[in-house]
Amino acid sequence: MNKENIFDVLNERGYIAQTTNEEAIRERLSRPGLTFYIGFDPTADSLHVGHFVTMMVMAHMQRAGHRPIALLGGGTGMIGDPSGRSDLRQVLSPQVIQHNVDRFREQMKILIDFDDDRALMVNNADWLIGLNYIEFIREIGSQFSVNRMLAAECYKQRYEKGLTFLEFNYMLLQAYDFLELYRNFNCEMQLGGDDQWSNILAGIDLIRRKESKEVHGMTFNLLTTSEGSKMGKTAKGAVWLDPEKTAPFDFYQYWRNVHDADVITCLKLLTFVPMPEIREYGQAQGAELNVAKARLAYEVTKIVHGEEQAEICKKQAEALFSGPGRSDSMPTTTLRKSDLDSGVLVLDVLELAKLIPSRAEGRRLIKQGGIYVNDVAVSDMRQTLSANDFDHDEMILRKGKKVFHRVLLSDE
RNA sequence: GGGAGAAUACCCAAGUGGCCAAAGGGGGCAGACUGUAAAUCUGUUGUCAGUGACUUCGGUGGUUCGAAUCCGCUUUCUCCCA
Numbered sequence: 001m002n003k004e005n006i007f008d009v010l011n012e013r014g015y016i017a018q019t020t021n022e023e024a025i026r027e028r029l030s031r032p033g034l035t036f037y038i039g040f041d042p043t044a045d046s047l048h049v050g051h052f053v054t055m056m057v058m059a060h061m062q063r064a065g066h067r068p069i070a071l072l073g074g075g076t077g078m079i080g081d082p083s084g085r086s087d088l089r090q091v092l093s094p095q096v097i098q099h100n101v102d103r104f105r106e107q108m109k110i111l112i113d114f115d116d117d118r119a120l121m122v123n124n125a126d127w128l129i130g131l132n133y134i135e136f137i138r139e140i141g142s143q144f145s146v147n148r149m150l151a152a153e154c155y156k157q158r159y160e161k162g163l164t165f166l167e168f169n170y171m172l173l174q175a176y177d178f179l180e181l182y183r184n185f186n187c188e189m190q191l192g193g194d195d196q197w198s199n200i201l202a203g204i205d206l207i208r209r210k211e212s213k214e215v216h217g218m219t220f221n222l223l224t225t226s227e228g229s230k231m232g233k234t235a236k237g238a239v240w241l242d243p244e245k246t247a248p249f250d251f252y253q254y255w256r257n258v259h260d261a262d263v264i265t266c267l268k269l270l271t272f273v274p275m276p277e278i279r280e281y282g283q284a285q286g287a288e289l290n291v292a293k294a295r296l297a298y299e300v301t302k303i304v305h306g307e308e309q310a311e312i313c314k315k316q317a318e319a320l321f322s323g324p325g326r327s328d329s330m331p332t333t334t335l336r337k338s339d340l341d342s343g344v345l346v347l348d349v350l351e352l353a354k355l356i357p358s359r360a361e362g363r364r365l366i367k368q369g370g371i372y373v374n375d376v377a378v379s380d381m382r383q384t385l386s387a388n389d390f391d392h393d394e395m396i397l398r399k400g401k402k403v404f405h406r407v408l409l410s411d412e
Numbered sequence: 413g414g415g416a417g418a419a420u421a422c423c424c425a426a427g428u429g430g431c432c433a434a435a436g437g438g439g440g441c442a443g444a445c446u447g448u449a450a451a452u453c454u455g456u457u458g459u460c461a462g463u464g465a466c467u468u469c470g471g472u473g474g475u476u477c478g479a480a481u482c483c484g485c486u487u488u489c490u491c492c493c494a
Binding site: 253256257258259260261263286287288289290293317320321358359360361363364365367368369370371381399400401402 | 441442443446447448449450455456457458459460461462
């Protein structure tokens with residue numbers, strides 16, 4: 001019996017949204033050695049969970065014997081993709097973009113094996129920055145029909161609100177990227193989020209015209225909740241893969257708290273848990289789903305932060321939600337012992353720990369009984385911390401039901 | 413290039429001289445109920461200080477005892493005409 005076609009694997013796990021010629025893709029994927037690429041826009045200094053799905057696809061493909069190219073948009077990042085966006089994207093400086101590109105490279109290594117050219121990482125700034133405008137519009141621009149571009153769904157929204165020429169060029173540049181990668185690395189396929197469909201088709205078209213060669217495209221579903229909103233967003237912003245930006249414990253908790261309706265989808269997209277096991281979780285009803293959620297949180301955390309961290313998070317979560325617990329991967333704030341003598345308001349600590357955006361917010365929380373010191377609700381605005389609140393120089397500060405923060409005491 | 417209109421808090425959106433820190437909705441946060449879920453209900457949602465002060469309605473300069481609201485200039489955006 002042959003090994004399962006990677007296309008079917010991806011399809012079964014629910015990654016695939018749209019494809020060009022499906023038969024051709026299945027056929028090509030059945031033979032290893034396909035080079036494909038996915039673009040990343042370096043608009044932040046860390047990847048977030050939205051990128052994570054993309055990285056999972058790359059990982060699956062790589063394990064099936066294909067070669068991924070992670071294309072970092074150092075060049076296109078200076079323009080900003082208008083697809084599906086309702087407003088003009090902020091233009092970033094070259095320095096910031098370069099910094100972000102470097103950070104991305106580090107983070108991608110957690111899932112993608114870059115050794116011995118098993119995967120490549122390229123930056124389109126390398127070929128876009130030096131482009132000659134006249135040559136470019138003569139060679140590439142001549143291949144595009146403005147009528148068709150305007151008809152594309154992704155531009156429609158912007159067409160009504162206004163679209164600058166700068167952004168309008170994005171599609172050409174992305175198409176050019178594909179051509180460039182095809183020529184230099186024999187890259188035959190581009191993958192991307194479903195919002196990239198138009199841009200991907202543009203590249204395929206361009207290669208057909210310039211090289212008379214059929215290449216492939218495939219998009220996968222964006223990670224959304226069952227209610228249709230984008231996943232990975234919290235009130236504080238995105239859920240980042242960088243432990244400095246999103247503490248592992250918070251990361252774990254994010255997945256532990258996904259809605260019932262989203263658990264199975266997430267298990268399929270964000271973990272390597274085998275399908276038979278996932279199907280079993282799918283049978284679970286009601287509270288039983290908590291088992292699946294715990295598994296999801298553990299597996300995702302393990303991939304991103306390593307097994308050790310995942311274990312720690314898991315133990316701590318279990319401890320915290322069934323009695324007092326301790327946590328090494330919780331966000332932490334350190335106080336000096338000497339500070340206690342002069343009286344430290346709980347309010348002060350909340351502010352220090354950045355659990356509240358303002359002191360007024362802290363007052364509100366205390367008034368409503370939403371702040372707890374070691375599981376005891378704080379009732380008085382003026383409550384201070386004393387040495388008694390600390391056990392082995394550590395105490396747990398809690399906001400609401402699920403936001404935990406560790407406060408340490410130091411001798412200094 | 414000519415003309416018309418708009419800019420309000422996280423988002424949408426009321427407010428056209430004092431009763432406006434600014435309606436309503438969404439979102440957020442907290443409480444109750446739960447399964448660390450959803451739905452529902454309640455409270456809350458500028459800042460600093462405890463019953464008051466300060467900053468805010470694109471920017472700026474005026475008028476006025478008093479401005480988000482009136483006037484001048486300016487910036488940005490949208491629409492119509494070229």
